[in-house]
Amino acid sequence: MENNEIQTPDCLVENGETYDMVYERPHTLTGTRMHYCPGCGHSTAHKILAEVIEELGIQGDVVGIAPVGCSVFAYDYLNFDMQEAAHGRATAVATGVKRVLPDKYVFTYQGDGDLAAIGTAETIHCVNRGENIMIIFINNGVYGMTSGQMAPTSLAGMKTTTSPYGRDTKTMGHPIKVSELIAPLPGAFYVTRQAVHNAPAVRKTKKAITNGFKYQKLNKGISFIEIISNCPSNWKMTPLQTVEFLDNEMAKYYPLGDIKVPSAEDLK
Numbered sequence: 483m484e485n486n487e488i489q490t491p492d493c494l495v496e497n498g499e500t501y502d503m504v505y506e507r508p509h510t511l512t513g514t515r516m517h518y519c520p521g522c523g524h525s526t527a528h529k530i531l532a533e534v535i536e537e538l539g540i541q542g543d544v545v546g547i548a549p550v551g552c553s554v555f556a557y558d559y560l561n562f563d564m565q566e567a568a569h570g571r572a573t574a575v576a577t578g579v580k581r582v583l584p585d586k587y588v589f590t591y592q593g594d595g596d597l598a599a600i601g602t603a604e605t606i607h608c609v610n611r612g613e614n615i616m617i618i619f620i621n622n623g624v625y626g627m628t629s630g631q632m633a634p635t636s637l638a639g640m641k642t643t644t645s646p647y648g649r650d651t652k653t654m655g656h657p658i659k660v661s662e663l664i665a666p667l668p669g670a671f672y673v674t675r676q677a678v679h680n681a682p683a684v685r686k687t688k689k690a691i692t693n694g695f696k697y698q699k700l701n702k703g704i705s706f707i708e709i710i711s712n713c714p715s716n717w718k719m720t721p722l723q724t725v726e727f728l729d730n731e732m733a734k735y736y737p738l739g740d741i742k743v744p745s746a747e748d749l750k
Contacts, residue, residue, distance in 0.1 A: 508536040521721025523711030526678040551593040570601030573608035589616040595625040612669025612703035616694035622713035630716030671703035673742040677710040
């Protein structure tokens with residue numbers, strides 16, 4: 483802030499002019515400048531998560547776990563307790579944290595290469611046990627950090643560094659719909675798939691994360707929030723093109739919306 487600026491909770495006064503304060507960085511985000519590629523959905527997901535935690539007033543009662551992948555950088559930007567985990571093991575670590583600290587709000591923040599590949603067993607068994615945590619699953623269809631290899635969630639025909647001619651389902655299998663895979667398990671209390679590529683999607687994602695934290699107080703199982711995210715660098719597209727690709731391709735195979743919601747009786 484410059485010397486000629488005065489900031490109050492409601493306004494900003496600069497050079498004698500008064501401006502209404504319509505938004506400010508939540509205190510649950512650090513002041514560190516995010517390094518994510520332009521158009522990447524991680525930065526938006528971080529902001530939404532931070533806003534929800536501040537609005538719920540639970541900053542001192544949250545423990546997040548992030549493993550290897552682009553999600554590992556969350557430690558630099560989120561201003562509350564975070565714990566690192568080995569690749570794919572975030573849900574196992576979260577299980578331990580929640581059992582030792584049952585009154586804390588515990589969540590994992592994982593990418594598709596992590597959760598849906600090396601962490602598949604941990605994910606399924608954690609959900610099957612009904613651990614009282616929230617899983618945030620960022621699905622951009624590729625291994626983002628390590629140059630865009632094919633992930634379990636890469637679409638059929640999708641070109642990646644390890645499928646340069648496109649994913650051939652005959653030899654490489656079909657993309658895994660993780661949310662639909664785990665929703666039938668009795669330990670899954672709330673399962674939803676949202677996105678962060680436009681304003682309406684962001685609002686729905688924020689509501690989903692808010693629900694995920696609130697449901698932890700009910701102690702009735704996993705809240706699983708899948709977030710379809712843009713990855714311009716590895717999709718080899720401009721940020722605008724990724725928005726169109728997400729709408730026209732990703733959301734066709736991974737339809738957005740609630741997959742499993744608690745009943746009125748469940749919420750008592």
